[in-house]
Amino acid sequence: MRKIALLLNLLLLVNFSANCQIKNLKPSEIKKSEFGNVLDSLKVTGAILIYDVGNKKYYSNDFAWTKTGIIPASTFKIPNSIIALETGIIKSDSTVFKWDGEKRRFKKWEEDLTFKEAFQVSCVPCYQEIARKIGVKRMKSYLKKLNYNGMVVDTLTIDDFWLQGKSKFSQMQQIDFLERLYYSKLPISKRTENIMKDIMQIEKTENYVLSGKSGWGMRGEINNGWLVGYLETNNSVYFFATNIEKQNTTMDEFPAIRLSATKEAFIKLKIIN
Secondary structure, eight states, X not given: OHHHHHHHHHHHHHHHHHHHHHHTSOHHHHHGGXXXXXXXXXXXXXXXXXXXXXXXXXXXXXXXXXXXXXXXXXXXXXXXXXXXXXXXSSOSTTOEEOOOSOOOSSGGGSSOEEHHHHHHTTOHHHHHHHHHHHHHHHXXXXXXXXTOTTOOOOTTTTTTTTTSSSOOBOHHHHHHHHHHHHTTOSSXXXXXXXXXXXXTEEEEOSSEEEEXXXXXXXXXXXXXXXXXXXXXXXSOEEEEEEEEEESSOOTTTHHHHXXXXXXXXXXXXXXXX
């Protein structure tokens, strides 16, 4: 009986200690577990990853997902744009892509577009043209120089290797790359950096500036969506990489879901209202 009583007391002590540890967690550490609830409410699966530079903390609902390599889709327009500017293939953000009159997947691509506009409407044909002009040799060389690892490209896939195939890039890699771009740690000119920061801006309010790039690819038969970038406030900067999956979705709703999920995560962390 004495042994049983001692065992019961020990179990009570362990439970009490565990409860104390949960109650003593900082609010931000508790909030990170709510990212999963955000995705559940939007009826998608995946992971939201946020890096708080000031506190050197990562927040996510699924760290295993954030380390998984996935086709980068149109988020690759960030390094593709950098390489285009650095090689001189694109002279400035006002360089014009002439529409050849051929029908394209989206109406917004069926017009002449400046480089900045092509980036912001994610014009795939425009960036396929860029990739072909860069060529395999220079593309591989610059990707190595930028330490943008995981891309598999050859002469047959030069204009779609970021959309399908074996290329893989993780959320953790996305944030590492964006952080190096933001803090001028990439081996590129200041002019290229400034152009990129300008064309990447998505939303500006009194309290924050949201910059980044979306992407839409397929993982098997499932729609896979990206939104990567950084959020600047008056006090700090936060890098994010959201990757979600949903079956049977449309172009009208999927972009809104990616953005909503990301913003809700920042609200949960009390970074924006």
